[in-house]
Amino acid sequence: MRVAFLSLGCKVNYYETEKMKEKFGERGHMIVSFEEKADIYIINTCTVTNIADRKSRKMLHRARRMNGNALVVAAGCYVDSARKRGETDGSVDFFIGNGEKDHLVEILENALRERESWTVQRKSEAAEGEEHTRAYLKVQDGCNQYCTYCIIPYVRGPLASKPEGQVVAEVEKLAEQGVQEVVLTGIHLSSYGVDFTEKKSFLELDGKPLLSLIQAVGKVQGIRRIRLGSLEPRIITHAFAEELAGQEKVCPHFHLSLQSGCDDTLKRMNRHYSGDEYLEKLEILRKYFVRPAITTDIIVGFPGETEEEFAATCAFAEGAGFAKIHVFKYSRRQGTMADAMEGQVPEQVKAERSDRLIQIGRELEQAYGAPFLGQECQVLLEEISRIQGKDFLVGYHERYVRVAIPVGDRKEAERLCNQIVPVRICEQGEDGTWLGEMVTL
Ligand code: SF4
Incomplete structure (x- = not known):
């Protein structure tokens, strides 16, 4: 992630900002200047006077304007005083008080792990009014997969898809606004359209509702590229990939969440595929697309993850030839099965594993890009x-x-x-x- 910082106020803030930068850098994020486009903007605020408050707000709004899709974070003194006054600010995604600053990296990394939900919301809101080159359109909500680490199935309700006609109308509007690339996203995009049928799972439908949607969106004049949000690996079959490849606007870039390269860990996560099955899906994609970019998410330090299991994940990632890996340290969520599991992994071990996998991800990214x-x-x-x-x-x-x-x-x-x-x-x-x-x- 590209992370930009701005420090306002006293020397303590400047010192703390430097520490935060170090921590983000160590975690593999790229520190960029506040004037550049970033994925995360962190403003270490000040509240010593009304003017300081105003300046803090102004810079938070500036960050939001610079990238409507970024995560904007207000940290520090202004947050504590605004909380006391009961103030909120729609431009800000996260308020981190002084007491929480030490955990900033962890809080944001956890937020990014659940980024589907916030990203989709933020980006589809942004797509409503302004002119953008790329628009993210949420076409599906809810999930019934019950991965043991995830709270979403309990909090987001049943599967709910946007009717195809409505999606097409929204895409037409985006195209009129000048958007050329549309990203179709959902909490569990592969389940798109299951709720329009009597079926219980996307597996019974061979991905047909999603394919039909992609075909319909592909016909919208002015849209030149269609990108897909995260796909469940099991949706990839020869028939599905062949049909996708026939859609010339579909980009050869697929995000298939792996989460672990070790079969035992996958079982504890209640992910319904094995490493070998996942690799078969990659082979299928590579058969129908030329050098597709395969990106993924991997969780490290899941309960019970031994050093051998983690090593299996590293070896798997190297063999799979990912174009990019988003690495997340497992974090406990109350109400999930994984939270109650034995063998919770110490934070320090999670951090070490995360560093190792981030390094592997960097090398893979480099290897993927170099032939171009x-x-x-x-x-x-x-x-x-x-x-x-x-x-x-x-x-x-x-x-x-x-x-x-x-x-x-x-x-x-x-x-x-x-x-x-x-x-x-x-x-x-x-x-x-x-x-x-x-x-x-
Ligand atoms: S597939 Fe798993 S991780 Fe993704 S939203 Fe559903 S339960 Fe959560």
Whole structure:
């Protein structure tokens, strides 16, 4: 994640912000300047005067404007005083008081683990009014999978899908606003449409309702790319992948949550597949798509996870050739079965395992991106951003790799925002972004 910090007020705040930066850096996150686009903005606030309060609010709102989809976090003194006054702020996702600052990384990482729910909400709200290049559209709610670590099935109610006609109407509206890429998301996207039938599980439907939805969205004029949110591995069959591959707007980028590469751990998690079955699904995707980007989530330190089990997960991840891994330390949720399990793993062990897997993820990401060096790809340019002190036009290619091209003429660069252009990838920048040049026809 790209994390930006801003410290207001006294020296103690500055000192604490530096400590926070260190902690985030150690956890594998990239620290960027507050002027750059980030995934998380953390403002260490001050409340010594009314002016300090106002400035804290102003900077929180500025962060929200810089990236409507970011996680905006207010930390510190302003939070404590605003709580006393009963104030809230719609721009802010998290309020972290002084007493909670030490656990900031853990709190945010846990929040990110459940990001489907908040991301979808925030992004679909953003998609309502403003012009965006990419819009996230929530098409499904609820889950009946009951993974033992997850509270969602208990709190989000039964499966509920948005009718296809309604989704198409929303996508048409987005296309009119200039959106070119739509991301279809849900709490359990693979269960899309199950609630319209008598069936109990998506497995009985072979993913047909979701395929039908993708086909319908694919017909909307102006939408050039369709990306899919997290898919349950078991939805991937030859028939499903073949049909998907026939949809030319579908990006070759699939997020298949693995959670663990060890079969015993998967059983305790109540995930209904084995490592071998998961690998078969990857093979199917790789048969129908050229070098698809397979991204995943993995939880480390699940109750009972031994060193051998964790080693199995690491080996699995390396073998699977992921394009990106989101690593989460297991965190207990009251009301879940995993919370009551024996063998809870000490925090320090979780942190060590997380570091090791993050490092493997970095190497895999590098290995996935490197063969694209010198290749041409199609990049949806999104915005002008500062990288290493210079202006770049930044966007993502079909496989969700971040690519930047230098800004020559500013007006021309602004004109190119929200356009899909051919780019040749030339080198990798210090911050990991791939740098390229536009291919002139
Ligand atoms: S699939 Fe598992 S982790 Fe995902 S929402 Fe359902 S119960 Fe939670």
